[in-house]
Each structure stands twice: as C-alpha cells, then as structure tokens.
Amino acid sequence: xxxxxxxxxxxxxxxxxxxxxxxxxxxxxxxxxxxxxxxxxxxxxxxxxxxxxxxxxxxxxxxxxxxxxxxxxxxxxxxxxxxxxxxxxxxxxxxxxxxxxxxxxxxxxxxxxxxxxxxxxxxxxxxxxxxxxxxxxxxxxxxxxxxxxxxxxxxxxxxxxxxxxxxxxxxxxxxxxxxxxxxxxxxxxxxxxxxxxxxxxxxxxxxxxxxxxxxxxxxxxxxxxxxxxxxxxxxxxxxxxxxxxxxxxxxxxxxxxxxxxxxxxxxxxxxxxxxxxxxxxxxxxxxxxxxxxxxxxxxxxxxxxxxxxxxxxxxxxxxxxxx
Amino acid sequence: xxxxxxxxxxxxxxxxxxxxxxxxxxxxxxxxxxxxxxxxxxxxxxxxxxxxxxxxxxxxxxxxxxxxxxxxxxxxxxxxxxxxxxxxxxxxxxxxxxxxxxxxxxxxxxxxxxxxxxxxxxxxxxxxxxxxxxxxxxxxxxxxxxxxxxxxxxxxxxxxxxxxxxxxxxxxxxxxxxxxxxxxxxxxxxxxxxxxxxxxxxxxxxxxxxxxxxxxxxxxxxxxxxxxxxxxxxxxxxxxxxxxxxxxxxxxxxxxxxxxxxxxxxxxxxxxx
Numbered sequence: 105x106x107x108x109x110x111x112x113x114x115x116x117x118x119x120x121x122x123x124x125x126x127x128x129x130x131x132x133x134x135x136x137x138x139x140x141x142x143x144x145x146x147x148x149x150x151x152x153x154x155x156x157x158x159x160x161x162x163x164x165x166x167x168x169x170x171x172x173x174x175x176x177x178x179x180x181x182x183x184x185x186x187x188x189x190x191x192x193x194x195x196x197x198x199x200x201x202x203x204x205x206x207x208x209x210x211x212x213x214x215x216x217x218x219x220x221x222x223x224x225x226x227x228x229x230x231x232x233x234x235x236x237x238x239x240x241x242x243x244x245x246x247x248x249x250x251x252x253x254x255x256x257x258x259x260x261x262x263x264x265x266x267x268x269x270x271x272x273x274x275x276x277x278x279x280x281x282x283x284x285x286x287x288x289x290x291x292x293x294x295x296x297x298x299x300x301x302x303x304x305x306x307x308x309x310x311x312x313x314x315x316x317x318x319x320x321x322x323x324x325x326x327x328x329x330x331x332x333x334x335x336x337x338x339x340x341x342x343x344x345x346x347x348x349x350x351x352x353x354x355x356x357x358x359x360x361x362x363x364x365x366x367x368x369x370x371x372x373x374x375x376x377x378x379x380x381x382x383x384x385x386x387x388x389x390x391x392x393x394x395x396x397x398x399x400x401x402x403x404x405x406x407x408x409x410x411x412x413x414x415x416x417x418x419x420x421x422x423x424x425x426x427x
Numbered sequence: 428x429x430x431x432x433x434x435x436x437x438x439x440x441x442x443x444x445x446x447x448x449x450x451x452x453x454x455x456x457x458x459x460x461x462x463x464x465x466x467x468x469x470x471x472x473x474x475x476x477x478x479x480x481x482x483x484x485x486x487x488x489x490x491x492x493x494x495x496x497x498x499x500x501x502x503x504x505x506x507x508x509x510x511x512x513x514x515x516x517x518x519x520x521x522x523x524x525x526x527x528x529x530x531x532x533x534x535x536x537x538x539x540x541x542x543x544x545x546x547x548x549x550x551x552x553x554x555x556x557x558x559x560x561x562x563x564x565x566x567x568x569x570x571x572x573x574x575x576x577x578x579x580x581x582x583x584x585x586x587x588x589x590x591x592x593x594x595x596x597x598x599x600x601x602x603x604x605x606x607x608x609x610x611x612x613x614x615x616x617x618x619x620x621x622x623x624x625x626x627x628x629x630x631x632x633x634x635x636x637x638x639x640x641x642x643x644x645x646x647x648x649x650x651x652x653x654x655x656x657x658x659x660x661x662x663x664x665x666x667x668x669x670x671x672x673x674x675x676x677x678x679x680x681x682x683x684x685x686x687x688x689x690x691x692x693x694x695x696x697x698x699x700x
Contacts, residue, residue, distance in 0.1 A: 155541045177446065180543040191534035193462065195469040207458045208544050210444055236469060252538065 108133045108168060108260050108291035109154060115162030116149050116315075123149040125315035126163065131260075131308075136282070136292040138306025138323075140299065142405070145312040147295035148188065151264045154293065155185045168259060184253030184261045188268060190245040191252075194238035198229050198248050201237060205255045223251040227281065243274025250281065261285065263294045267301060279304055299404055303327070311408060319408050327399075328372065329407055334399045335377065336368045340390040348391075351383045370399060370407065447545045455544045456551030463526075463556020467563075477560070481515055481568040488635065489575065496636070501576065508572045508579070509589060509661035510634030513654060515568050516561045516597045517629050521621040523557045523601040524608025527696075528617045531609075550696050554601055561597045565590045579665040589661040592677055596657045599681040602688035609695035634658045653680035 109131035116124040124146045131137040139147050152158040154165055156176040164171065170178040192201050199220050206216035224233045227247040232240060237248060246266060253261060263282065267275040282305055286292060296302050302309045303323045311319040311326070319326060337352065339345050342365060349360045349367045355376050360369040377396055384391055399407075444451050467473060488507055493500030530536045530549070539549045569577075569586070579586050604621065611617045631645065632638075632654035638646045649655055656676035663670040 152537075157537055157540055177543055180541060183541060185538065185541040187534045187537055189534040191538040193466065193535065195466045196462070197469075200465055204458065204462050205538075205542070207461075208455055208539075208542055208548075256542075 106133065106169060107131060109137070109165065109293065111150075111154065111163065111165035113163030114150065114153060114160050114165060116146075116153065116158065117161050122315050124153075124160070127312070127315065127317055129165075129310060129317070131291055131293055133291050134286070134289050135307040136286055136294055136305050138302035138309040139293065139295040139312060140297070140302045140309055140404075141295075141312035142297060144314075146315040147312055148264055149315075150312070151185075151187075151262050151293065151295060155183055155262055156180055181256075182259050184256065184258035186246075186250050186253045186261070186263050186266055188265045190242075190249040192237045192245060192248050195236055197234050197236055198224055198240070198251075199233040201248060201252055202255060205252050209256045211255075219255060223254060227251050228277075241274070243270055243277060246270065246274070246278060247281070250278070254285075258290065260291045260293070263292060265295055265297065268297065275301075300398060311404070313405065313408075326404065329404075332372045332399075333370070333374065333396050334368055334403060335371050335380065336366055336393070336395045336397070337380075337391065338366050338393040340392040344389050347387060348384060348389050351387060351389070352380055355379050355383060368403075370403070371396070444543070447543075452545035452547060452551075455548035456555065459539075459548050459552020460555040460559075461552075463552055464559055466526075467556070467560055474563075477519075477563055478567050481511075481564070481571050484515065485511055485568060485571045485575070492635075504572070504575060504577055505666050506662070507635065508568075508577050509665050510632075510658045511572075512565055512568045512589075513593050513596075513658050513661060514629045514634050515564050516593050517600060517654065518625055519561055519564050520557070520597050520600040520604045521618065521625060522560065522604075523553060524604035524606075524611070524617045524621060525614050526557075527553055527605055527608040528611055528614040532614060546697070547693070550605065550693070554598070554605065557601055558594060558598060561594055562590075565593065580667050581665045585664040589664040592660055592664070592674065593657060595681050596653075596677060596684075599684040599688070602685055602692045605692040606688050606695050609692065609698075628652065628654055632658055633662075653677075653684070656680060 202220035493503035660673035
C-alpha cells in the first residue's frame, strides 16, 4: 500500500528564519502520524505546506500521490483541514456552516442538508444545529470545525493542535472522535504540544525541533528514550538532597538531574519506587515529596536534544501560523 | 454517537469536480455570496446600524446645519439627500476590507483555500455580498429622506439611476477596500486606515457643501474630487441640473479606480492567501 503522505527535504524560510530545515516525513495510509513539538518548531508550517496553503522553498511533498505544488487541486480533493483556530462562521448556525461547505463541494441542496444533519448527529451537535456558532462552547466549536473538514469525506485529515485550549472533558471527547475516524480508515496527521496526546492517538510519532526532525518512531520507542515515567523527589532538608540523589542513582542506575531542590530521573519500571523508599528510610532521609509521573514534553526534549523545549517566533510569524 | 461513515466506500469523492471550470467559479462565488448575505441577516446589530445611522445622519445634518447653510432646512434637505446617500454608501465600503481581514484572521480563509474550490470565489462572494449591503444602505437613507418630506423631482427613474451610479462607484471603491483589507495586519488597522481615507474623500466633496463656498485652496480640490462628480450626478438625476457631465465623470472615475485597485486587490489577495 502506498503511503498517504511522503515529504522529503522540506525547507521553508520566513524573512531569514528557517521554519523548516529539511523535514522528511511519511504518513502510512490509515494510520495516525503525530507531529510533536513546541511552539515554533515548524508543526504548523508543515501542515500548511501539506495542505497547499504554503509553497515550500525546497524539497517536495506528495499527498495520496499528488504533488502539493504542481497538483494543488488534486491534493485539496483528498484532504480535510482543522486548524488551530476553530474556523467556523460565528454568525452562522452549525447547519449553515456545514451546508455552505457541502454546497461548495458540489453537493446539491438535499444532499448538503442530509450530510450536515449526519455530521451534526455524529459530533453530538444535532440539538445545536439551528443555533449560531457563536453561542457554542469551545469544545462544540472545535467539533463543528472538525465536522466541516469532514464534509467532503476526505481520505486524509490534518488536525493542527486540535485540543489546545480545551478543558479535559472536551479534549477526551475530541480524542474519541479522532479514534472513531481512524476506525473508518481515514489517515490522520496530528500536530500537538502534548506528549500524552501523541501517546493516546498516534501510531507513529515524529518530534520536530527548530524545523528539524529529531526523533521518529512509535510512542513506545519514544518513551523508552525519554523514560516511561519520571520519579521526582524533594527532601524536607535540602542538605539531604545529594545523599538522596546518590540513593536514587544506585537504584535506577540512571543519571539523576537535580536543581538543588528537586531530584528527577526517568524510570521505565515503576517497581523501583518501593525500593527507593526503603533505602531512603534506611539512610534516614526525610522525604518531603515523592512522585511518579508521565514525562512532560520538556523532559522528552531534554532527553532527545539535551536542551529544553523553547518557543521561537517562527510559527507565530504572520506568514507562518496564519497569513 | 452513531457509526456513520465519513469515508466514501469507493476511493473516489463523488461530488467534487475534477477541475475548476468558469461555471464552477461562478457557482462557488454565488455560494459564498449567500454566506455574506446570511452573515448580514444573522447580525441584527449590523442591520440595526445600517438603519439607525442614516436616521441619525440625515436628521442631524438637516436640522442642525440646514437653516445656517441655506436659510431653511427644507432647501438644505433636498441638497443634502443625494450627498448623504453617497456618503453612507462610501463609508459602508470600508466593511469589505474589514470583513475580508476578519476572515483571514479567524482562519476561515485557510479553510476555503484548503477546499477544492475556485481560488477567487471568497473574494467574489465578499464583494457581491457587500453590494447587497450597499443597496440596503441606499434604501434606508432614502426612506428617512422621504419621511422628512424629500420628494425627488427626478421621480422613480431618476432615483433608480442615481442609486445604480452610487452602487457602481461603491463597487469600484470596494476593490480599494479589499486591497487595504488584504494588506493590513488586523481588521482594526483596516478600520482606522479607511477612516483617514474616507473622511476627507466624502467631506471634501460637494456632498455637504458646494465647493464654491469653500476656501480658495480647497475649492478646486473638492471640485475635482471623484466623489463630487458622483454626488453632482446623483443630485442632477434626483433634483435636477446638468446630468451628462457628472455622469460621464462618474463612469470614468469608476473605471479608473477599478482598473487600479482590482488588479492590486487580486494581487494582495493571492499573496496573502
């Protein structure tokens, strides 16, 4: 089976800043490719090139076999785009928003209305279809936006930070919808700043930093690089922290980084925790706080690049994120 | 949630045309005009503004300035009506750039541009939709005038031709507005820039005061202001006077403005989108 998206050596510059610096990318048909990175890493620029909104300065990309520069109309027939901002007309009702897209895509009046009703039903908006979108909650707007990008039954869906700014409940709802779509055979390219989101949804993850791919693989492979979880410890008396650090190092046999107040270490096996607690107790270290949690994007970045995730301006460039 | 498929069972997408023909361009343009009209209807504040502003302007100008200008307010009312219709419509053209800029800012243009539709359709839809708005403005101002006793001697035909002229001129101006809208970074910037441009253009014309009554340095500028030609033409058609000259000038100016700003607007639109 051919890949849904293939890109090689994508380069894009904005006023001297390299937003993309030779990005290679492959999305398998029917799978979810998660593009993970901080603000300004080039996620949005990548999506904009792959959805024909921006021309690359170098490299090439094909979507369902069509070249994004030379066959933009063919590419647009294949894709649905849900950007960072819910791009729906606030003044129009949910139904009107969807009917408009359907009519633009060549549905006749009856088909357009049927398709809108079908999508509103699917996204839990059937009751809100007659109301103006400006009365919707943030989560409802995102769902309407997603519905709008699915009107033409795209083979490929781009989701550019679909849950940024959503509350956990709405976020879970949106995740369920995305999983559903994949069940229908839609290929999804998802950009996100959240490791958890990529972990939840993606089959393959690609990590972008400063316009370059710095890691690629399955969520498991990525997490094994950054540690499945992070163990963090704070001592009541900070003078005891060096001793505690030594103990943790001995148990986990991994380098512990400490900022003088908190010691942290990536761990792949949760069973180290009781062992750490036992030894700390033996040595008389008074524990202020001890926790085991999922690594943050920052920690993944630290593990992969040796520097923390930092935002640059590239994606906020007016011609980058939105023209 | 039901299990409706989002993907056509076959690999093809049934409705989407293989290529963009001129017919598809027109259809897409009209569909987006429908969107503009829906937005006008859905925005009661705007419709209210479209109605209230003419009431306010006509009433204030006629009753505050009327007597001081021409001895009695009735004479000034008849002089003013064509001018204030023109002024209202010209100010309304600012909305074109404003709403285009808003569409870009909200990401709605990105959605349209990622669809397999005609590239020019969003621009066509915005401008045709705005012509509807301008027509509403003309009718509103005229109704207020009629309510305070304005009886155009030109009759229905004169009024209709005058309305057609100002709509033609507004059509030309809205390319300028679209150009500004695509260049400016935010809708607010469009608004402030348009204000700076439109105030001198309308007030420095024959819309409110005859250029002969202006100071020596201003009079020739006002007399050659394109808005003066439009207003003079409308005035002639509505209440009498030389028609041929100002109508010809109005047509010439409309063509010139369109010839300059249509390509610029399309260029800025393509560059920005």
